Amino acid sequence: MTSVLYDAQGPRAKRRNLLYSALFLVAFAAVLWWVFTSLDDKDQLAWEKWKPFVHGEAWSTYLWPGLKNTLKAAALSMVIALPLGAVFGIARLSDHVWIRVPAASVVEFFRAIPVLVLMIFAVAAYSSYTDISSDDRPFYAVVTGLVLYNSSVLAEIVRAGILSLPKGQSEAAMAVGLRKNQVMRFILLPQAVTAMLPAIVSQLVVIVKDTAIGGAVLTFPELLASVGPMSAYYGANTIASFTVVALVFIALNFGLTSFASWLEGRLRRGKKSTGATVPPAAVAGTEAAGAGGGVTV
Amino acid sequence: MFDFLQGYDLLGAFWVTVKLTVLSAVGSLIWGTMLAAMRVGPVPLMRGFGTAYVNTVRNIPLTVIILFTSLGLNQTLNVTLGSDNFDTINFRLAVVGLIAYTSAFVCEALRSGINTVPVGQAEAARAIGLNFTQVLTLIVLPQAFRSVVGPLTNVLIALTKNTTVAAAIGVAEAATLMKSMIENEAQLGAVSAVFAFGFICLTLPTGLLLGWVGKKVAVKR
Numbered sequence: 313m314t315s316v317l318y319d320a321q322g323p324r325a326k327r328r329n330l331l332y333s334a335l336f337l338v339a340f341a342a343v344l345w346w347v348f349t350s351l352d353d354k355d356q357l358a359w360e361k362w363k364p365f366v367h368g369e370a371w372s373t374y375l376w377p378g379l380k381n382t383l384k385a386a387a388l389s390m391v392i393a394l395p396l397g398a399v400f401g402i403a404r405l406s407d408h409v410w411i412r413v414p415a416a417s418v419v420e421f422f423r424a425i426p427v428l429v430l431m432i433f434a435v436a437a438y439s440s441y442t443d444i445s446s447d448d449r450p451f452y453a454v455v456t457g458l459v460l461y462n463s464s465v466l467a468e469i470v471r472a473g474i475l476s477l478p479k480g481q482s483e484a485a486m487a488v489g490l491r492k493n494q495v496m497r498f499i500l501l502p503q504a505v506t507a508m509l510p511a512i513v514s515q516l517v518v519i520v521k522d523t524a525i526g527g528a529v530l531t532f533p534e535l536l537a538s539v540g541p542m543s544a545y546y547g548a549n550t551i552a553s554f555t556v557v558a559l560v561f562i563a564l565n566f567g568l569t570s571f572a573s574w575l576e577g578r579l580r581r582g583k584k585s586t587g588a589t590v591p592p593a594a595v596a597g598t599e600a601a602g603a604g605g606g607v608t609v
Numbered sequence: 610m611f612d613f614l615q616g617y618d619l620l621g622a623f624w625v626t627v628k629l630t631v632l633s634a635v636g637s638l639i640w641g642t643m644l645a646a647m648r649v650g651p652v653p654l655m656r657g658f659g660t661a662y663v664n665t666v667r668n669i670p671l672t673v674i675i676l677f678t679s680l681g682l683n684q685t686l687n688v689t690l691g692s693d694n695f696d697t698i699n700f701r702l703a704v705v706g707l708i709a710y711t712s713a714f715v716c717e718a719l720r721s722g723i724n725t726v727p728v729g730q731a732e733a734a735r736a737i738g739l740n741f742t743q744v745l746t747l748i749v750l751p752q753a754f755r756s757v758v759g760p761l762t763n764v765l766i767a768l769t770k771n772t773t774v775a776a777a778i779g780v781a782e783a784a785t786l787m788k789s790m791i792e793n794e795a796q797l798g799a800v801s802a803v804f805a806f807g808f809i810c811l812t813l814p815t816g817l818l819l820g821w822v823g824k825k826v827a828v829k830r
Contacts, residue, residue, distance in 0.1 A: 315649070315728070316724075316726050317651075317749060318651050318741065329653075332652045333652055333654045336655055336658070340658070354685055420813070421805075424812045424816075425808050426770035426771070427770070427773075428773040429783075429784055429804055429805065429808065433791075433797070436791045517668070520670075524671075524672035528774075528777035536672060536673055536676065539676070548685070550681055550684070550685045551681055561669050562665060562669060564668075565667075565669075569667075
């Protein structure tokens, strides 16, 4: 095992590593012990507080309806944001300055603004200018905010996907006599889509995480918002509720992330594509946290 | 035109946003560096811990973490972080939540920087007789730091925008003020424009400046 940082280990290094492992274990155990005693002090480990999650009653009453709303908002946002993002991404690659510059400014504008600010704006706009009922308003606002932000991020992904193709593709297409929009429609976009798929799936993780903002600030009844009524009903089991909700989010997003990397590996080896993929990290602002970022956050 | 701004502490709200950003940035740089060191180090146990931490925290929404600091840590477990003032406690809790979350992304950015250094560089350095410390400080880390500016900039910008999530636990920052201003003033367009402009002023120059620095210092391969 050689890496950039260290060579294969000899007996002395192995002994030293064992010592480090032992020290780390002791520190980790101390932290765990502190967590457990403080939870126990506040009686958060009592079986009554965790029972509803094991017996399934909490799932059907609180968690599943919340999760359904989370998934609904995320899926709808993705479905609307993807075509919008494709249009803006292609517009940014246009040969005409009067198309390229406005598209670029719109994309940069919405990428610079937090999702929450867009959501707050959307709630107010819907209540002033439309007659959407106040029950539905948070859902519409969350989807609007997510669409505005994520379509600009997806526009960057589309642009990176098209630029990642070998130059010879468009040159050959031009040489065969295809027009500019034919080159884009028949040659570049179909290949770029496969290159972009992993990054698009990763963006879904960002969207799922951002729906929770709507739950906390705009009373959108999604998965996180179920913590309040749940812990009230089951006798202040705040820690248990948060743990279960976090685990559901982790399972969902970890599944999506693993799917994205499996997809990337498969497309790399695939026969049909050029083998080019856009790693999510290559596009600034993907993987970013909701109101946020790519290694990125 | 902008007389509706009177009676509101706009600059104060954005100042809280800036403070949240700076404190969380410093904190997550420290904790993120430690995590990255664990993930690239030779000790399997620490590698496992670093990987588990990053994969867990990255997949939890920041909102869940920040709400947990308030409802879980503060109200259930009575963690006060050395203050008895309600506002100060919430501010500090938000910083703790932001650090815990952002560190995972800082760690990944640093790790990707270390991974861009070709193994041949380190092997060549060892071949001419440099010891471990010299390899690290003279050869590997300088190259890694230079390629990491770009990714870290993205993390910083994301963090700036993420501070708005602190509105969920009542920290008086920009998004909180925006919400109350929109409720009290019949000036939706103007209020939104002011706050959009404020955030653009925070994120765009940062991105442009650090992006330029990143391009300038990056190692051409």
